[in-house]
Amino acid sequence: MHEPLIKVDDKHVPLYRIVWVADLPHFCGEEDCVREGYYEIRLDVDDSLWTSHHDRDRVIEALNQWCGDPRDEGEFE
Numbered sequence: 001m002h003e004p005l006i007k008v009d010d011k012h013v014p015l016y017r018i019v020w021v022a023d024l025p026h027f028c029g030e031e032d033c034v035r036e037g038y039y040e041i042r043l044d045v046d047d048s049l050w051t052s053h054h055d056r057d058r059v060i061e062a063l064n065q066w067c068g069d070p071r072d073e074g075e076f077e
């Protein structure tokens with residue numbers, strides 16, 4: 001069975017805490033923004049993680065495996 005935990009930066013995140021994952025990198029136009037270019041991973045505890053494109057893709061792959069149709073199992077092996 002797939003482990004419902006994924007490591008993002010230095011944090012092990014339970015997949016069931018993830019509400020959504022950004023498709024595009026953050027851009028708000030503010031000069032002092034430190035999130036620009038990072039992908040937001042929204043958590044259900046009114047908090048977000050900010051990560052790279054690569055880690056964002058890892059999270060989506062893990063979510064797909066975790067919430068995916070069980071009939072699709074084996075596709076990732």
Ligand SMILES: [Zn+2]
Nearest residue numbers: 027028033035
């Ligand atoms: Zn911003």
